[in-house]
Amino acid sequence: MINKCNLFVLAWLLCAASVISLSGCSGQADTTTSTQSPAITLNISAAVSLTDALKEINGIYNQGKPNLTLTPNFASSGTLQTQIENGAPADVFISAAATQMDNLQKKELILNGTRRNLLNNRVVLIVPIDSHLGLTSLNDLATEKVKKVAIGDPKSVPAGTYAHQAFDALGITAQITPKEVLGSDARQVLTYVESGNVDAGIVYSTDAMTSQKVKIVASAPDDVNAKIVYPIATVKASKNPDAAKAYINFLFSDQAKAVFVKYGFTMASK
Amino acid sequence: MTEAYLSPLWISLKTVIAATVLTFFLGISAARWMARYSGKGKNLIDGLFILPLVLPPTVVGLGLLLLFGNHGPIGNFLALFDMTVIFSWPATVISATVMAFPLMYMTARGAFEQVDSQIEDAARTLGATDWRVFWTITLPLAWPGVAAATVLALARALGEFGATLMLAGNIPGKTTTIPIAIYFDIQAGDTNQALILVGVVLMIAFASLAAIAYWKGKTYKARIEVVNRENVEQEAG
Numbered sequence: 001m002i003n004k005c006n007l008f009v010l011a012w013l014l015c016a017a018s019v020i021s022l023s024g025c026s027g028q029a030d031t032t033t034s035t036q037s038p039a040i041t042l043n044i045s046a047a048v049s050l051t052d053a054l055k056e057i058n059g060i061y062n063q064g065k066p067n068l069t070l071t072p073n074f075a076s077s078g079t080l081q082t083q084i085e086n087g088a089p090a091d092v093f094i095s096a097a098a099t100q101m102d103n104l105q106k107k108e109l110i111l112n113g114t115r116r117n118l119l120n121n122r123v124v125l126i127v128p129i130d131s132h133l134g135l136t137s138l139n140d141l142a143t144e145k146v147k148k149v150a151i152g153d154p155k156s157v158p159a160g161t162y163a164h165q166a167f168d169a170l171g172i173t174a175q176i177t178p179k180e181v182l183g184s185d186a187r188q189v190l191t192y193v194e195s196g197n198v199d200a201g202i203v204y205s206t207d208a209m210t211s212q213k214v215k216i217v218a219s220a221p222d223d224v225n226a227k228i229v230y231p232i233a234t235v236k237a238s239k240n241p242d243a244a245k246a247y248i249n250f251l252f253s254d255q256a257k258a259v260f261v262k263y264g265f266t267m268a269s270k
Numbered sequence: 271m272t273e274a275y276l277s278p279l280w281i282s283l284k285t286v287i288a289a290t291v292l293t294f295f296l297g298i299s300a301a302r303w304m305a306r307y308s309g310k311g312k313n314l315i316d317g318l319f320i321l322p323l324v325l326p327p328t329v330v331g332l333g334l335l336l337l338f339g340n341h342g343p344i345g346n347f348l349a350l351f352d353m354t355v356i357f358s359w360p361a362t363v364i365s366a367t368v369m370a371f372p373l374m375y376m377t378a379r380g381a382f383e384q385v386d387s388q389i390e391d392a393a394r395t396l397g398a399t400d401w402r403v404f405w406t407i408t409l410p411l412a413w414p415g416v417a418a419a420t421v422l423a424l425a426r427a428l429g430e431f432g433a434t435l436m437l438a439g440n441i442p443g444k445t446t447t448i449p450i451a452i453y454f455d456i457q458a459g460d461t462n463q464a465l466i467l468v469g470v471v472l473m474i475a476f477a478s479l480a481a482i483a484y485w486k487g488k489t490y491k492a493r494i495e496v497v498n499r500e501n502v503e504q505e506a507g
Contacts, residue, residue: 076457078457078458078459079457082456082457082459085459103459148357153440153454153457153458155454155455155458155460156457156458180441180442181357181439181440182441182442182454183440184453184457192439196340196341197339197340197356
């Protein structure tokens with residue numbers, strides 16, 4: 001019979017059933033019945049600009065490895081650093097700047113001898129695809145016609161730090177600061193520019209390539225771009241350091257390099 | 271260094287005051303209207319007013335973004351006057367007001383519905399206009415509940431994050447409210463700075479809770495008084 005009491009009981013049963021089945025789902029990934037090797041999950045904390053490239057590379061690496069699960073975690077490098085400092089499970093860390101990796105190394109959270117420089121990148125000035133402002137260089141950001149500029153928060157987003165370095169090199173930081181809209185990572189900055197709610201933004205050239213709604217109008221000064229490096233390392237607290245090292249080695253292989261280059265990255269020179 | 275947490279305090283202060291004033295007047299108007307409304311679609315309108323409370327703040331933020339963005343209806347209208355709402359300080363007020371409104375509305379409406387309509391009708395028979403009845407009878411009698419509603423709205427406006435971040439963004443010195451500053455400080459690993467702001471918010475939260483408890487006590491006493499007076503009058507003859 002349907003009455004209030006029965007409905008309550010039914011609702012609770014449904015909740016309990018869904019909770020049990022959901023936890024059952026995630027449990028299956030870890031309890032494979034293979035007799036070959038134990039199931040391994042690698043948590044890869046990577047800068048958000050690597051989203052598309054890493055997803056494709058992970059797909060390639062996963063082939064023929066049924067016991068391996070790669071779980072990427074994309075966020076700004078500063079956020080990832082904070083997460084790892086607070087004990088978030090991560091096996092591999094790929095930062096978009098040396099700073100965050102240095103900070104973790106100082107706190108001895110990185111496995112010695114596993115740090116290498118993986119990639120280089122460039123930082124560019126983008127505008128919405130239908131922009132009529134006629135911007136041609138970063139110096140134009142200091143003019144009256146630009147009201148809002150989106151950059152990553154320099155305190156936690158390397159793309160934002162590089163943007164400030166570019167502004168400093170050109171001596172326009174003071175004029176741009178009142179116009180800044182800070183994003184929590186480079187992809188959010190990209191979205192801001194795509195939406196047209198800001199006049200321009202500074203993102204990686206690799207991010208700009210993924211979008212049809214923005215156009216690149218200028219590049220940061222060469223000496224700023226030359227210093228952009230993506231270090232990679234195994235996290236000390238990793239429960240699968242050997243698997244992590246194997247994965248990192250794969251990222252330096254020709255197969256992975258082809259994917260990185262396809263998305264606009266360049267391999268680090270050293 | 272002090273600049274870094276004085277700025278969010280000042281911006282939050284401005285936003286909360288503006289949002290609470292707006293929410294107060296919009297809330298009691300809507301509550302007064304709906305408390306005595308018995309027309310069609312009462313439940314639908316009621317649901318619409320409460321919607322921001324039930325939806326995740328990011329969903330409300332997205333809705334506001336679509337509405338006020340440069341491809342949205344209100345955004346396009348304002349663009350005619352060369353005004354943009356997105357990524358501006360007024361956007362913080364709009365987000366806070368939209369998120370605080372349901373609380374003000376629901377609590378104030380509850381307070382108005384508890385006012386004995388016989389008292390209001392008695393005033394009307396003596397010639398008072400609806401307006402006068404509202405300001406001199408209904409509101410004073412419902413005041414403890416309305417005050418509690420205002421404090422709730424204030425606290426909600428202070429803590430508003432999701433919709434504000436989407437509509438107003440993080441612009442230091444313009445739209446970086448306390449919750450937004452805390453979020454970005456944590457992302458940057460600036461836990462000390464975040465904790466200072468957290469401390470401020472906690473103090474205001476406790477003060478709000480104390481105020482609400484105080485006003486709730488008064489409601490009870492006000493009702494007892496009215497009931498007792500009625501009983502005395504009945505016994506007297």
